[in-house]
Amino acid sequence: MAGNSFGKLFNLTTFGESHGMALGGVIDGCPSGLDIDVEAIQNELDRRKPGQSEIVTQRKEPDTVKFLSGIFEGKTTGTSIGFIIENANQKSKDYSHIKDVYRPSHADYTYDKKYGVRDYRGGGRSSARETVCRVVAGAIAKQLLKDVKIYAYVSSVGDISLNKPLNELDFSLTESNMVRCPDTETAERMIERIKEIRKEGDTIGGTVGCVIKNVPIGLGEPVFDKLHAELGKAMLSINAVKGFEYGSGFEGSKMKGSEHNDIFNADGSTKTNLSGGIQGGISNGMDIYFNVAFKPVATIMQNQETIDNQGHVVEMHGKGRHDPCVVPRAVPIVEAMAALVLADFYLINKLYH
């Protein structure tokens, strides 16, 4: 109810603040007998972790996951899986510059108004550090989904876009460059742009695309819990996300029905896929694809006017080590959230067969 749980059957509940003792979570509803590849989970965490390349924040966090329950002799037991990620350097920082100050376009003001109290150390619960738990659970969801392949990638940085048709993308290239764009030439331009932005002490937005292959037919519940509605919620719940579109998306709103309809092949597949793999809220076996918009990171290394909690106008200057552009590290988070949604619907769908 208070927003720290996701999923109905494959359910993740998380806790933890950016500078508390540890973050962690409980996965409830993971079927028993699943072989858990802990290395693969840690690998996903490494894709998300700070300090991994020169275009992301230079903070150092090992982000090592520790499983406390639910896995026995390498297999899930069907009981709840508890895990924690200890915060390596949660101590002894000086937060006096933000303790009483509301940073522009952060959650400081709204948290204080909602709760009357706030863990002001580096964003507390509103920090994107919270997504570390999503990546752990998403990695287990991926192992449950086995045959399903989820490929997220950076589709734009500022106004530099990846302008290739989806079927020409080679996702084996995504991890070959530090911005995670599966087109080498575009990747280079994106990296260049991020470096410039960082030098300016500024930040920039971007988009993450995602293609999901081998999705079984029948996932998604019609009416309120349509597959794309849950995917949309999942993506919009990631820090800094401003928009979600799937299939033909916003461009589709400009089209005619005669152009937009996906004509069937005899085997039930479709000649085009403007539906984005989902019809009536239910997967139809074609590739699912969607696009997620991220705003520029709010913490900039420039002077900004703002207010404190007494309503005084003050000047502040960003401190610390922050991402100039969030999308490269968002790629594994988008995949994790997609995996959580699919795992949940995969289990729900088993009910009715």
Place this chain on the structure above:
Amino acid sequence: MAGNSFGKLFNLTTFGESHGMALGGVIDGCPSGLDIDVEAIQNELDRRKPGQSEIVTQRKEPDTVKFLSGIFEGKTTGTSIGFIIENANQKSKDYSHIKDVYRPSHADYTYDKKYGVRDYRGGGRSSARETVCRVVAGAIAKQLLKDVKIYAYVSSVGDISLNKPLNELDFSLTESNMVRCPDTETAERMIERIKEIRKEGDTIGGTVGCVIKNVPIGLGEPVFDKLHAELGKAMLSINAVKGFEYGSGFEGSKMKGSEHNDIFNADGSTKTNLSGGIQGGISNGMDIYFNVAFKPVATIMQNQETIDNQGHVVEMHGKGRHDPCVVPRAVPIVEAMAALVLADFYLINKLYH
């Protein structure tokens, strides 16, 4: 779990097929002592109903709501509110042309694959007729929210867009024209376009914008149930929706942090509102605004190739009276879903004070 419920505390569960005996629902969690204005509810239904103007479907349905419980002597009692909308003309139609055929870009194929059975009469449960129940519940949510003002409107039809800043829109004009665009000149062009499309036997997509004023600070739960994540899910659950963006949206992904940050005034309001009234998933008291993309209606009055449930390729031709463009009738549905989301968070927020 099976997708027919929406909302946690202000909860709506719906039932009904397009050509069954009746549609209806149960609202659970509406506080007691609320004066119910039944006329205002019926008025919302009339904004959604078929046959209301020459640019929407010419089907005739009175769509009269009948309340069966939960309201006593004009007030809610705190018990569940049951209601039905009888289908006026559910009988005696001939559906033989679609019984065994999968219409392109409809839900026929996916329903059959998921359930092994399907009410083939006019879309059954997958029909947008289902949204009639959302409008009833949304109208009650609006009455609960009193001071909150929700203004949805048509922001584009095909490539004809309303290109005015939000603060220049006069929402009192929205209902003054049949396309529901609050700019008379643009409205005329949109209406013209829809008439052309109808003549071609084709359909066209569009977008619906929504501005919400007087939202209390503090609505929304951080992490997974962010206010915009639930709004996004709500909108994406409406038939034919392909995308959702709020605040700066997809455009925001092209901006720099120094341009995008909303600088505070001393009273906590912000000089700009690229955040769209939501920071960290929680309303900050500024106007909430978002945009929703609708694809063109899949039923067109043209010949199309498709398949039947034996995998034979067949030719089909749309029959019946359908909307050439869905957005004018979608306006009250977008408002209803926004009201449901806000009512739910309004109640959740009361918990913690």
Place this chain on the structure above:
Amino acid sequence: MAGNSFGKLFNLTTFGESHGMALGGVIDGCPSGLDIDVEAIQNELDRRKPGQSEIVTQRKEPDTVKFLSGIFEGKTTGTSIGFIIENANQKSKDYSHIKDVYRPSHADYTYDKKYGVRDYRGGGRSSARETVCRVVAGAIAKQLLKDVKIYAYVSSVGDISLNKPLNELDFSLTESNMVRCPDTETAERMIERIKEIRKEGDTIGGTVGCVIKNVPIGLGEPVFDKLHAELGKAMLSINAVKGFEYGSGFEGSKMKGSEHNDIFNADGSTKTNLSGGIQGGISNGMDIYFNVAFKPVATIMQNQETIDNQGHVVEMHGKGRHDPCVVPRAVPIVEAMAALVLADFYLINKLYH
């Protein structure tokens, strides 16, 4: 949240007051393709309905169920099943004698304090008339469970108890007498006792036993949602219930471990069954059995002192046609609630295989 829904996957949401237009409900999550035997459902309603014999209330209600959705050509479609039961004689009664008066040991006082408003016509939502919807949904759950056999029966009326071992009971006799006790001689004494009580203008309590056979192994979720915990909640949610025990029950608390442990046979069955078919919250394939205590009906045909909503002490006298003993009509309700619990766990269990 507001208490009008039951079940997680096989979910029932109900509405309706004793003297409103109709009661009804929505069943969400019933798998598709289930053949629905409407006559069997109506038969369960007839077992519960008023006026069926001389020892129950003489009110007349046909209690005919009308299905509005979710069933097509005799089969469930996987979409939500809406149904209503119209109140035949909801009109024109005189309730002035209870409008402002709080009847002793009814819910009048607590409803008024909780909600500030109350449908005072014959108990409104707090009336046991509400259970009619449970019987409809339970009857469908029974059809889903097919092989499982649920036998409820009256095990005591006042201090007249059925003192036979469970394995000597012949449940084919339960419906052979109007008190629904599967022992003819005891049944006669119970009927006699109820007739005496009615003559006194008084009421009397009793207990309902229930035995469930052919339960698959593995139903129930350990920790909080143990099978017997949900059965207990289900039974305690029925009007007038004061206690629940399963297996050895309260007697078991007096025993030693060496007496109480159920020793296994080689096939996994047990020589004794003090566990009541459930170990660690999970069904073990042995018969489940439990016992439910019902208090005497609060409405008596005698003068009672009470208060009105202004705190004045007043005298009142019961009016209308009420049950002198609730247990005969409670038998199908106990079965229905047991069926709902089992259907839910049956679906949950499918997830993990």
Place this chain on the structure above:
Amino acid sequence: MAGNSFGKLFNLTTFGESHGMALGGVIDGCPSGLDIDVEAIQNELDRRKPGQSEIVTQRKEPDTVKFLSGIFEGKTTGTSIGFIIENANQKSKDYSHIKDVYRPSHADYTYDKKYGVRDYRGGGRSSARETVCRVVAGAIAKQLLKDVKIYAYVSSVGDISLNKPLNELDFSLTESNMVRCPDTETAERMIERIKEIRKEGDTIGGTVGCVIKNVPIGLGEPVFDKLHAELGKAMLSINAVKGFEYGSGFEGSKMKGSEHNDIFNADGSTKTNLSGGIQGGISNGMDIYFNVAFKPVATIMQNQETIDNQGHVVEMHGKGRHDPCVVPRAVPIVEAMAALVLADFYLINKLYH
């Protein structure tokens, strides 16, 4: 869904096995700004912990709770509260005697059948060690409820019962003896009985009573989520519980309405309290009281015949240090579960005012 969560608004999700690395949980929905008394929480854990007296298991576990999030500068922040209790001696034991063996009246057989795999070390997830997390969360719930006083106590051991009217009990004596019976003389006889039983290598059942004072009027949701239905579920979810009754309970089923009805005083209180503080599922401000039956512990220090997972009949002999009678340590667990139920309804009730 998989049973490791409890509560709707004040929600606890737990994890952990008896011999895993740690047990723990997440409390979601605790309001912000609550002063947390960590010592009081640890004190509740100490009431539950093994080794505290000579009539309970002699195992040694410090059971120290470590909070990882959600509490900042001594106050709750409104975000999720994560906590763990490390298992002090989880290592290096020899479990070969139970690895393949199904202990009678334990959960070994049902877990294996349900999950196909089982953490066989000392009961794993089915161990009552799991209740340690309930006590942590219950202690926080108690702090939220402030004025409400919850008094659980041992009401019987085997056939030795506390036969005093509730209003003559002095709950300040409960903690004065190691069996936790608020009557010194009865306590001595209970202790004697437990010592005898232990000498026999046997175990014995018992009951725990609970009285709750100062409950606000209006807690509980009618129909399915009645206050006593949730209390019943809560208690039945505790390991070894076989029955629950509240107010007049099973005795009430023998009474007449004219004896059982609670006549009102002018102020809305009642002269008698057979209702047990709950009418129509909603608290009426009178004391709530209920009784919970616990079976004898299944692990006995005697030879027993049983089977292994191949269906071979084998002889086994209990090992380790187990409780001869579970009720003294169950007292704080009953209180914790009662507190969780009340905290949840306390929050739900705030919604509607």
